[in-house]
Amino acid sequence: MSDHDPEAARIARARLPDGLRPETLAVRTAMAPSQHGENSEALFLSTAFVQPDSETSARRFANNEDFTYGRTSNPTTRSFEARLAAMEGAEAAIATSTGMSAILLLVMGLLKAGDHVVCSRSVFGSTIGLLGKEFGKFGVETTFVSQTDLAEWRAALKPTTKLLFAETPTNPLTEVCDIAALAEIAHAHGALLTVDNTFCSPALQRPLALGADLVMHAATKYLDGQGRVMAGALAGPKKLIVDVFGPTLRTVGMTLAPFNAWVVLKGMETLNLRMKAQSEAALAVARWLEAHPAVSRVHYPGLPSHPQHALAMAQQSGLGGAVVSFDVKADSPEAARAAAFRVIDSTRVLSIATNLGDTKSIITHPATTSHGRLTEAQRQAAGIGQGLVRLAVGLEHVDDITDDLQRGLGLC
Numbered sequence: 001m002s003d004h005d006p007e008a009a010r011i012a013r014a015r016l017p018d019g020l021r022p023e024t025l026a027v028r029t030a031m032a033p034s035q036h037g038e039n040s041e042a043l044f045l046s047t048a049f050v051q052p053d054s055e056t057s058a059r060r061f062a063n064n065e066d067f068t069y070g071r072t073s074n075p076t077t078r079s080f081e082a083r084l085a086a087m088e089g090a091e092a093a094i095a096t097s098t099g100m101s102a103i104l105l106l107v108m109g110l111l112k113a114g115d116h117v118v119c120s121r122s123v124f125g126s127t128i129g130l131l132g133k134e135f136g137k138f139g140v141e142t143t144f145v146s147q148t149d150l151a152e153w154r155a156a157l158k159p160t161t162k163l164l165f166a167e168t169p170t171n172p173l174t175e176v177c178d179i180a181a182l183a184e185i186a187h188a189h190g191a192l193l194t195v196d197n198t199f200c201s202p203a204l205q206r207p208l209a210l211g212a213d214l215v216m217h218a219a220t221k222y223l224d225g226q227g228r229v230m231a232g233a234l235a236g237p238k239k240l241i242v243d244v245f246g247p248t249l250r251t252v253g254m255t256l257a258p259f260n261a262w263v264v265l266k267g268m269e270t271l272n273l274r275m276k277a278q279s280e281a282a283l284a285v286a287r288w289l290e291a292h293p294a295v296s297r298v299h300y301p302g303l304p305s306h307p308q309h310a311l312a313m314a315q316q317s318g319l320g321g322a323v324v325s326f327d328v329k330a331d332s333p334e335a336a337r338a339a340a341f342r343v344i345d346s347t348r349v350l351s352i353a354t355n356l357g358d359t360k361s362i363i364t365h366p367a368t369t370s371h372g373r374l375t376e377a378q379r380q381a382a383g384i385g386q387g388l389v390r391l392a393v394g395l396e397h398v399d400d401i402t403d404d405l406q407r408g409l410g411l412c
């Protein structure tokens, strides 16, 4: 906002007062409006930006100032970045084309061959592939450790460890790790902690306030919230976001499309309401499942039976999030798979899909989808049995969700 138009400054959202609450920031934080005074943030579809004169152009290119070319910055994308930074309590944020490309940017910007990463082995499957396999080829080594055992994180540290990467709660078992404790371990070693905050979003959890250095998002999920576009981001201190990741993104080009930035920007205005409503519905569904005779176990941080319930409630604003998993009762893996398939295939309201963060509830069978490429032994070690069903709870009426699950569970 360096080239600020004084006319535009008189329009309400150009000069927000300090100390606004998160709900207000989610609706109001953005670039100043154009000279037309549009109330809803504009979508700027333009690859190039016209320069007033050659001097200004030379300065903008030399200092990477806004706006010159679409790979490097765009006003709509800047609004998304400003809003996410405000919601995460970060100095700055940088948008990327997908959640995975946010992790690509993180590693490309921060690390070099010979550096070492410690990461939970329960993180998103593609994150394990990106760190373990793809970056392994370039000499960045990753050690995968327990989600919950801090001693394993400590024991995995090497002189070359530069980054700890955590995701909480995990998919599909909703295991919770202690962000503040991991930040302490990282900082005592001179390393940085990055937290994938996709599952909770800043509506429930603010990792930077707990000591993390960077937050990563698959904005594809709850930030959009309606299952429309792919998007990602990193948020954190200016010296990393602007000085380290900015130049890498400009060179590599995992730029977020302005249309996608605009969709997510508008989605974020309802994030706080959606996360509360979907978490409350998920808790009701989890309680109903826990009392069901055909269900052997429910994985949900909002239930007192969850192993890290107290930590989750302290870390996630007292809410469990919108993802619930459960095991159907069965005597053998074959019977468990048949029962899980029966529950999924009997639904008439829920969507059978492998996504989450939508207003439409989604049901999936992790053992044959997100975790289908693991061997049976690896799946057993990860606790992902054939009877496990994952539910990403949306905004339908809770009774319609439980009625839909009962269609299949009633047959088990």
Ligand SMILES: *Cc1c(COP(=O)(O)O)cnc(C)c1O
Pocket (backbone or CB within 6 Å): 098, 099, 100, 101, 124, 126, 127, 167, 171, 196, 198, 199, 218, 219, 220, 221, 230, 231, 232
């Ligand atoms: C979906 C997801 C990702 C990857 O995001 P994409 O936008 O699909 O690339 C990363 N982490 C978590 C926790 C996710 O759910």
